[in-house]
Amino acid sequence: MKYITTVEGKEFIVDIVDDKHVTVNGKTYQIDFESVSGQPVYSLIAEGKSHESYIARGDDNWQVLLRGRLYLVAVEDEREKRLRAAAGGGVVETGEFLLKAPMPGLVVAVPVEDGQEIKKGQVLLILESMKMQNELKAPRDGKVSRIKVKAGESVEQKQTLLSVA
Numbered sequence: 001m002k003y004i005t006t007v008e009g010k011e012f013i014v015d016i017v018d019d020k021h022v023t024v025n026g027k028t029y030q031i032d033f034e035s036v037s038g039q040p041v042y043s044l045i046a047e048g049k050s051h052e053s054y055i056a057r058g059d060d061n062w063q064v065l066l067r068g069r070l071y072l073v074a075v076e077d078e079r080e081k082r083l084r085a086a087a088g089g090g091v092v093e094t095g096e097f098l099l100k101a102p103m104p105g106l107v108v109a110v111p112v113e114d115g116q117e118i119k120k121g122q123v124l125l126i127l128e129s130m131k132m133q134n135e136l137k138a139p140r141d142g143k144v145s146r147i148k149v150k151a152g153e154s155v156e157q158k159q160t161l162l163s164v165a
Helices: 078-086
Strands: 002-007 010-018 021-024 027-035 041-046 049-057 062-066 069-077 097-100 105-109 123-129 132-137 142-147 160-164
Touching: 002 078, 069 132, 123 160
Parallel strands: none
Antiparallel strands: 002 010, 002 069, 010 021, 021 027, 027 041, 041 049, 049 062, 062 069, 097 160, 105 123, 123 132, 142 160
C-alpha cells in the first residue's frame, strides 16, 4: 500500500515494500526500524546511517522529533487521499492548535508570550530531554493564545504546553 506523507507542505509517496525495504518517491531504501523498549523512541538505520527519533500520534497528525527539530507529519493512504480530494477537502489551518510535549522533559525557555503574533517555523518553546535541547516550532502562522508552562518546569509526554489560535 502506498502512503502520501506530507512534511512541511511537501508530499512524499511512501511504499512499504517489506519489513526491510521502503520506497520513497520511487527510490528504494534498505532500512531497519525498531521501537526502543516499548517507548515512543525509535531507531532507524537507513542506507547505513543511524537515526534516533521520538514519534507520537497527535490529534490529526504525527509528531516526529528528529535531530532536535519537531516535524508535524500527515499520513494518509491512497484511498483516504482520493476520498478527501473527491470531497473537496484540504487541510484547513484554522482553529486552535495545541503544542504538546513530544516526550517528558524540562522547559528551558518560552521565547513567546500570550497574545503574540507568530509565523510558521518560529520557535515557540525549547524543551530539554535526554541532555538535548529541542526547539518546538509553530506549524502555522497564528497568535499565541495560552501558555501553560514556564521555564524550569518539568513536563510529561503529551502534556499541552501552549496553544496557537
